[in-house]
Amino acid sequence: MDDSLPGVCVVTHPLSAAGENATRSLLDILSAITTVTLVTADLPADSEIRGRHELVELTREGVGDSVPVAAARFVLNQLRMCRVLLGRDEPVVLFYGATAYLLPMVVARLVGKTVLVEPRGDVPLTLRLDWERRMPAPLARFLAGLVRALERTGFAVADGVVTYTPNMARQLGLDPEAPGVYPDGARYVRTETFTVETPYAERPNRVGFLGRLAEEKGIRDLAAVAKRLPEDVTFTFVGDGPLADWLREELADEIAAGRVELRGWVDHDEVPAELNRLRLLVMPSSPTEGLPTTILEAMACGTPAFATPVSGVPDVVRDGQFGFLMEETAPDAIAAEVVRLLAEEDLEGVSANARGFLERQFSFEAATDRYTAILRAAGTRANA
DSSP states (O other), X not given: OOTTSOOEEEEOOSOOHHHHHHHHHHHHXXXXXXXXXXXXXXXXXXXXXXXXXXXXEOOOSOOOSSHHHHHHHHHHHHHHHHHHHHTOOOSEEEEESOTTOHHHHHHHHHTTOEEEEEOSBOHHXXXXXXXXXXXXXXXXXXXXXXXXXXXXHHHHHSSEEEOSSHHHHHHTTOOTTSTTEEOOOOOOOOTTTSSOOSOGGGOOSEEEEESOOSGGGTHHHHHHHHHHSOTTOEEEEEOOSTTHHHHHHHTHHHHHTTSEEEEEOOOGGGHHHHHTTOSEEEXXXXXXXXXXXXXXXXXXXXXXXXXXXXTTHHHHSOBTTTBEEOSOOSHHHHHHHHHHHHTOTTHHHHHHHHHHHHHHHSSHHHHHHXXXXXXXXXXXXXXX
């Protein structure tokens, strides 16, 4: 721990499972270099964060299913956060994912704290896509526009904005080279756990997807891809979600023939073994995602990713070097490209390059070095 670095208070919105994992990763990085406290709401009772880091919980109530209830609790949580921050001693407040929490940002700035904002993805777009399933599209776009305006104002109020990669900054309308923008805040991968267990040359012709089996993950398109692959290629789905039963029925014939596997939900400790079974990870990522952790973990296991070039993905999945970018997302095009990629002569070299890149750029040590530099630069800027 570096005593010269300021303590950090991390503020998040109510955490989903994915948000909890990303937040735990950030807290591990920060706690290795300085003191850190988490202010959040609705943290799961069995979260690993409990007992590992100082924690301030605002409420354990759910956020509500309706938009009015969620909006009311959104404002209430911000007021509670203002009160909490006024009583905290940490010089730095980092809003992680909570990019629209404008009230506590303003309060923190007014009392002299350094305010950093770190988006996890495109929150307004995520909300718009969700709301469009529950209300008229014009209303959903209007409400998402309000959230976008809050986020942009928050970026302006903050002393600095941290993004996972430079391309993610650009997608959010930020110049990665501008003062106050820190475009290298990506998380880390436990490279000692996520490693090459099965040599790439010994892996069979198996490709797959690992994640939540839901509409926003493109699962219906991936099912169509699985149907179009040759008989000597197996497609594996690892994960669970609302489309699990649909997927089982839709691909019943392919499952019976052994051309498709549904592995179901697996514990995170089992993920390295699943990734080591694949020659290619197929991830049609949504623009809502900042940088999918699964892609980083796959690369650490020597499994190249074939992913859409959204947000921070192109900075990591460098086409033909550490992985492959998906320019067309129609099932026919994806299936044809998967077949072509599996026949690539230097696929084993891409696997080795991906692992080497992760060791250099996304180890725990590399992450702590990045955040040490960010905190020092942000502190200097705030005091200038």
